[in-house]
Amino acid sequence: MSGMLDNPVAVRRVAMDLLARREHGRVELVRKLRQRGAPQELIDSALDRLTEEGLLSEARYLESFVASRGRAGYGPLRIREELAQRGLPRPDIEQALSETGVDWGEQLRELWQRKFAGQLPVDMREKAKQARFLAYRGFSQEQIGRLLRGASLD
Incomplete structure (x- = not known):
């Protein structure tokens, strides 16, 4: 980016540009503004003001x-x-x-259906493969075990 972030208006403009693309957390915005060369005191005041205005919300x-x-x-x-x-x-x-209202059991089942076509594992190797993938994606061993045994996730 051309120009220095050496004044409050420039820091606010860049922060608003970032927020216009997607929601950001405060820590993430601080990091991005620091990478662009903004001093911490200008970042803090700009983000405080954006929070007060409701434009920045954790x-x-x-x-x-x-x-x-x-x-x-x-x-x-x-x-x-x-x-x-x-x-x-x-x-x-x-x-x-x-x-959030997300049904994590349903999310797990949908992911498993997409990845493994709803095929229960036929041996320990396949079961381990499916379990590893689902665990990597962030589901609990308990949920994965119930799914791979064919039990209800409720």
Whole structure:
């Protein structure tokens, strides 16, 4: 980007440009603005103002992120870890996961149907392969075990 982020107007403009593309968390915006050369004091004041105006919202970011990753076939364990790595507080993450309205059992079943055509494993090797994939995607061992035994996920 040309020009320096050495004044409040420039920092706010870049932050708003980033927010116009998609929701961001505060930690993520700070990192991106720092990479563009903005000083911390200008970043803090710009983001405080955007938060006051309702343009920057951690709750909206969490809701958007959880819904997006859930639609992409990722489970709550993976989503929880990704959000924690982005610097979001655990209680806020837990609240977003519980309020999202995603049926994680149904998400698991749909992912398994797409990836493995709904074929229960015929041997231990295939069972391990399916379980590894589903665990990598962020589903619990308990849910995976029930699914691969053909039991209900409710």
